[in-house]
Amino acid sequence: MNNPVQMGWHARAAELKPRDQAFINGRYVDAASGERFDCFSPIDGRLLARVAACDQADVDLAVSAARAAFDKGEWSQASPGYRKKALLAFADLMAAQAKELALLETLDMGKPIRFSLSVDIPSTVRCLRWYAEAIDKLYDQVAPTERNVLATITREPVGVVGAIVPWNFPLIMAAWKFAPALAAGNSIIIKPSEKTPLSALRIAELAMEAGLPEGVFNVVPGYGHTAGKALALHGDVDCISFTGSTATGKLMMQYAGQSNLKRVWLECGGKSPNIVMADVENLEQAAKAAASAIYFNQGEMCSAGSRLLVHESIKEVFLERVMHYAGQFQVGDPLDARTTLGALVDAGHLQRVQHYVTEAQQQGAQLRQGGSRQRESSGGYYYEPTLLEVTPQMTIAREEVFGPVLSAISFRTEAEAIQIANEVMYGLAAAVWTRDLNTAHRMSRALRAGLVYINCYDDDDITVPFGGYKQSGNGRDKSLHAFDKYTELKTTWIRLAQAP
Numbered sequence: 363m364n365n366p367v368q369m370g371w372h373a374r375a376a377e378l379k380p381r382d383q384a385f386i387n388g389r390y391v392d393a394a395s396g397e398r399f400d401c402f403s404p405i406d407g408r409l410l411a412r413v414a415a416c417d418q419a420d421v422d423l424a425v426s427a428a429r430a431a432f433d434k435g436e437w438s439q440a441s442p443g444y445r446k447k448a449l450l451a452f453a454d455l456m457a458a459q460a461k462e463l464a465l466l467e468t469l470d471m472g473k474p475i476r477f478s479l480s481v482d483i484p485s486t487v488r489c490l491r492w493y494a495e496a497i498d499k500l501y502d503q504v505a506p507t508e509r510n511v512l513a514t515i516t517r518e519p520v521g522v523v524g525a526i527v528p529w530n531f532p533l534i535m536a537a538w539k540f541a542p543a544l545a546a547g548n549s550i551i552i553k554p555s556e557k558t559p560l561s562a563l564r565i566a567e568l569a570m571e572a573g574l575p576e577g578v579f580n581v582v583p584g585y586g587h588t589a590g591k592a593l594a595l596h597g598d599v600d601c602i603s604f605t606g607s608t609a610t611g612k613l614m615m616q617y618a619g620q621s622n623l624k625r626v627w628l629e630c631g632g633k634s635p636n637i638v639m640a641d642v643e644n645l646e647q648a649a650k651a652a653a654s655a656i657y658f659n660q661g662e663m664c665s666a667g668s669r670l671l672v673h674e675s676i677k678e679v680f681l682e683r684v685m686h687y688a689g690q691f692q693v694g695d696p697l698d699a700r701t702t703l704g705a706l707v708d709a710g711h712l713q714r715v716q717h718y719v720t721e722a723q724q725q726g727a728q729l730r731q732g733g734s735r736q737r738e739s740s741g742g743y744y745y746e747p748t749l750l751e752v753t754p755q756m757t758i759a760r761e762e763v764f765g766p767v768l769s770a771i772s773f774r775t776e777a778e779a780i781q782i783a784n785e786v787m788y789g790l791a792a793a794v795w796t797r798d799l800n801t802a803h804r805m806s807r808a809l810r811a812g813l814v815y816i817n818c819y820d821d822d823d824i825t826v827p828f829g830g831y832k833q834s835g836n837g838r839d840k841s842l843h844a845f846d847k848y849t850e851l852k853t854t855w856i857r858l859a860q861a862p
């Protein structure tokens with residue numbers, strides 16, 4: 363059992379010693395107050411680490427370090443080729459530690475190890491490599507002015523970026539921010555969720571090893587109302603890039619208004635409609651995708667297809683098939699490679715999910731499948747795949763549950779489907795299943811969402827932007843568009859003197 367390759371995940375977990383200090387100015391340090399918070403695993407309630415609880419004083423230190431590094435210019439003014447090399451080395455180091463990082467994600471957040479290994483870590487590495495590769499291929503612009511003028515439009519790093527991220531994909535959500543921000547030359551301070559701080563703390567030392575200068579990559583673990591608020595209110599932070607709930611996103615805008623009008627970019631919640639038209643080409647494929655759209659990652663996905671809008675003529679047969687595929691999601695020990703549905707992130711979140719389902723039934727929703735806590739004796743927080751038939755006015759059809767709970771709604775006409783789809787406050791993702799190209803294009807145009815999938819759900823690549831309309835946020839993560847968040851545009855207007 364001494365060979366790590368032969369060890370099971372539980373044995374590896376028993377040997378793991380997670381980093382538990384903040385990472386500021388190139389070193390691991392305790393919080394100035396000496397305070398710590400307990401980090402429990404949702405798998406079985408075990409204590410994983412007692413992590414430094416950062417607050418204002420620690421955020422001040424991190425911001426000064428980030429600012430000093432930015433002003434020194436070792437990173438911010440380095441050639442794009444130099445930054446590319448360091449970021450590729452950083453990505454390689456993460457890839458080399460893939461198993462440990464996957465284990466940290468699973469222990470901290472509760473997702474199945476098979477997905478941490480096959481989705482979370484490879485996506486994080488690919489994201490970093492993609493931005494590293496992009497940065498020495500981007501050109502600035504020369505404006506089409508009159509002949510005696512040369513006007514250049516150049517991009518410059520915005521400065522000190524605060525990245526406040528959630529717990530559902532701890533490393534991926536952080537990478538969508540730190541990869542483009544670092545590639546563009548910024549210094550970054552990551553505030554991971556207090557529920558899942560461990561992976562961000564671990565990769566900080568890899569960033570140093572890869573050659574990022576001190577102060578360029580900082581991690582301040584702590585609570586939202588302490589560390590997060592201090593960062594978002596800080597007068598020397600130039601940009602807050604936030605992913606989390608819409609309620610917290612609104613606070614980010616207030617903090618910016620109360621402080622220095624820092625740029626605020628928000629990736630918030632969703633209540634995405636997955637619309638199945640009567641002429642769906644492949645009902646089986648659509649049903650399978652509808653189940654994955656809500657049960658993958660325990661439904662803890664901003665873009666989850668949490669509202670299934672199905673044409674009334676095929677409703678019964680379609681729901682039967684969705685329930686069949688829902689049943690294939692195996693609730694189990696996340697450290698067992700066969701498990702496909704892990705634990706919810708903590709006890710409070712489990713209660714929240716349970717409350718939504720109970721309330722929906724009180725409002726008249728019909729429970730078609732699931733609805734119960736699972737594996738309670740494990741000490742963890744498991745909930746089975748659940749399907750309710752609801753009406754669009756019910757709370758569960760309008761609010762984000764963020765759990766493995768699908769709300770099915772039937773409709774009669776395309777217009778009715780669009781109306782139901784668009785009438786919630788969110789606008790992150792949407793999908794349409796139809797064999798008619800006209801229907802597909804027409805509905806894609808009518809849907810108020812940042813991502814529209816046709817005959818698929820949640821297909822993904824780093825090359826395309828990700829983000830929402832309405833109260834799902836502003837700006838876009840991923841793709842070259844993400845650089846808009848982390849750069850300022852500068853116009854330099856040069857009047858050319860007449861030839862003597």
Ligand code: NAD
Nearest residue numbers: 527528529554555586590591606607610629630631632664
């Ligand atoms: P959350 O809003 O509770 O927390 C997000 C982050 O904000 C955490 O780091 C938290 O500590 C911090 N925070 C909380 N209160 C704060 C405050 N007053 N000041 C500063 N920071 C504060 O969200 P969550 O529960 O961690 O994540 C789930 C939410 O994230 C869901 O709504 C989900 O839809 C959303 N999400 C969106 C996307 C997207 O790309 N649109 C992706 C993933 C998750």
